Amino acid sequence: MRLEKRKFKLADENGDEKLDKDEFAAYMMPQHYARMMEFEVERLKSKLDKNYDGKISFLEFRADRVPLLILLLLIFSYKVCYLLDI
Numbered sequence: 001m002r003l004e005k006r007k008f009k010l011a012d013e014n015g016d017e018k019l020d021k022d023e024f025a026a027y028m029m030p031q032h033y034a035r036m037m038e039f040e041v042e043r044l045k046s047k048l049d050k051n052y053d054g055k056i057s058f059l060e061f062r063a064d065r066v067p068l069l070i071l072l073l074l075i076f077s078y079k080v081c082y083l084l085d086i
């Protein structure tokens with residue numbers, strides 16, 4: 001399944017194939033939703049893992065810093081939201 005379709009299905013919490021306000025927010029701001037966060041981490045990890053061994057080596061890490069920075073920002077913002085309970 002294509003990534004965007006998977007992301008849409010994850011955001012569509014009630015499975016009606018439409019995004020209501022809260023589901024759309026989950027799609028657009030996945031860092032605030034635990035069910036979306038796991039998808040985003042996996043998506044970025046897959047992008048970095050150039051040799052498909054399931055792990056990120058330092059060379060892979062260095063080769064693509066921008067997605068990693070995004071991943072770190074997503075994790076950080078998710079943790080802040082969790083701590084602030086928002």
Ligand SMILES: [Ca+2]
Binds near residue numbers: 012013015017018023
């Ligand atoms: Ca829905």
Ligand SMILES: [Ca+2]
Binds near residue numbers: 051052057
């Ligand atoms: Ca790898």
